[in-house]
Amino acid sequence: MQDSELTNEILLSKLKESDHKAFEEIYRRFWRSSFRQLYAKSGDQELSEELTQKIFVSLWERRADLQIQYLPAYFAAAAKFSFINHLKSRIKVERFMHITQSEDELQQQNNSLDTLAAKELMEQLYNGLERLSPKTRQIFLMSRIEFQPIKKIALALHLSEKAVEYHITKSLKTLRIVLRDYLTIGIVAIGFSSTVLFS
Structure with a gap:
């Protein structure tokens, strides 16, 4: 082959x-x-x-x-x-x-700080993912990063849809705890808002 x-x-x-x-x-x-x-x-x-x-x-x-x-x-x-x-x-x-900062340059600095905040959020998210079991982490990524529906995930992993829902719920509970400080202020990172990832 x-x-x-x-x-x-x-x-x-x-x-x-x-x-x-x-x-x-x-x-x-x-x-x-x-x-x-x-x-x-x-x-x-x-x-x-x-x-x-x-x-x-x-x-x-x-x-x-x-x-x-x-x-x-x-x-x-x-x-x-x-x-x-x-x-x-x-x-x-x-x-x-x-450098001597003009008003435009100060705005650019603010944008950079926003980017750093997003980076810190992603580091926390990564730490949270590391706490999940391999199967739960895989299902979370398929659901929230790849936007695959529960039925498709269940078929791909040979699980029941209820089992997939259980793993998603478990991952969300863990990640909400890890990211509670960030979620309260609604930071958006890597193109995904907290609403998308944790709803």
């Missing part, structure tokens, strides 16, 4: 064994979608290509340690974190620039 015919789960297993062909097939399947997601956020083709490459370099370098349950969800989250980390690095550089 050719690599192009293998399931994502089999490719993941081969990747952990340092199979270069499996990695190349994963790259072929997910490079374009990762690039498009980053380009939609940045509007910068060169930056989007650079960040996309870094995602795959990191995947290869950390292949033995990563606990990936579902490749599409992994790349969707990786693209979001990659862009936010890029913004954080840019903000750090800007903080060391000693």
Whole structure:
């Protein structure tokens, strides 16, 4: 069977064994979608290509340690974190620039602070996801990040719809506790409002 015919789960297993062909097939399947997601956020083709490459370099370098349950969800989250980390690095550089600030520049600084707040929210969200069991985390990502309906998730994971609903409810309870300080002020991050993620 050719690599192009293998399931994502089999490719993941081969990747952990340092199979270069499996990695190349994963790259072929997910490079374009990762690039498009980053380009939609940045509007910068060169930056989007650079960040996309870094995602795959990191995947290869950390292949033995990563606990990936579902490749599409992994790349969707990786693209979001990659862009936010890029913004954080840019903000750090800007903080060391000693310039006379006009009114426009002050507004730009406020926008940067908003971005940093969003980054802090994402770090808290990531910490919250780490507290979930692998199955609950996978279902949350499929539901709230990929917007898959409960019925589709149930079919994909061979679970009842009630079981899927249980995992979603469990994840929301945990994440609401972790993010309670952020949710009270309605911060919006990575294109998803708290209403979308936690409703």
